[in-house]
Amino acid sequence: xxxxxxxxxxxxxxxxxxxxxxxxxxxxxxxxxxxxxxxxxxxxxxxxxxxxxxxxxxxxxxxxxxxxxxxxxxxxxxxxxxxxxxxxxxx
Numbered sequence: 001x002x003x004x005x006x007x008x009x010x011x012x013x014x015x016x017x018x019x020x021x022x023x024x025x026x027x028x029x030x031x032x033x034x035x036x037x038x039x040x041x042x043x044x045x046x047x048x049x050x051x052x053x054x055x056x057x058x059x060x061x062x063x064x065x066x067x068x069x070x071x072x073x074x075x076x077x078x079x080x081x082x083x084x085x086x087x088x089x090x091x
Contacts, residue, residue, distance in 0.1 A: 009065040
């Protein structure tokens, strides 16, 4: 992205903040650092994991996951993806 961050995941399956946020908070070593939503059109959730910062945004019903550091190590992204996949109806 223009700010140096990296879009590394888009979730299109049915999901809500009421499901996603508690699921993330259960992940060992992950700390939610911020959350804001208008409850209608979109929200932002910020978190840290393995010393890296991440944000999730949900415009238009899809969840976009960004790593603040565009060079975030692949193993960290892989661990997050494994955790996110547990939410997928096809997982």
